[in-house]
Amino acid sequence: MAAHDEGMDAHPVESPSRPQRAGHDLNAREAIRIAVIAMAALTGLDLTDGSLGFLFSLSFVLIVVTVAMAVDLESLFQAGVFPPALMIGALAVVSMFWADAIQVNGLSDDAGFIGRLIASTIDHGKTLVLGHGLALGIIALRIMTAPDRQPNTSSM
Secondary structure, eight states, X not given: OHHHHHXXXXXXXXXXXXXXXXXOOBOHHHHHHHHHHHHHHHHXXXXXXXXXXXXXHHHHHHHHHHXXXXXXXXXXXXXXXXXXXXXXXXXXXXXXXXXXXXXXXXXXXXXXXXXXXXXXXXXXXXXXXXXXXXXXXXHHXXXXXXXXXXXXXXXO
C-alpha cells in the first residue's frame, strides 16, 4: 500500500490557473454543416404539430449562438453572416414543402411560396434579431479576448 501512495505523490495534479480552451475548434464548413443538420432535425420535430412554434425559435437562437462559440478565429466572419441565411433557408424549405405550417395573421390561404417566405421571415423577425445579435456579441467578445497574434515577418 505504501508503494501505491508513493506513486501517487510522484505526479501531483496541477490545477490550471486559467480555463482551458478547446483543443480543436470547428472550421466554418464543419460548424455550418452541423448547424444545418440540427436546424433541419429540430424544425422537423417542431412541425409534428403542423406549425412552427417556440421550438423553432429557441432552436434557431441556440444554434447560431453555438456556431459563434464553436468556430475557430479564422471562421468568425462566416459565423457572423450565417444566422440570416439559416433562418431564411429553414423558412424557405418549410414554405416550399409544408406551406400550411406557415401561419401568420393576415396571410391569405392562397399565398404562394414567396408570400409565405416573406410573411414568415417578418413573423420570425424578433427571433432573427435576437439570435443574430447574440451571435455578433459573442463574436465581438471572442475577438476582444483572443490572444495577441504576432505579425508574420517571414514574408519580408
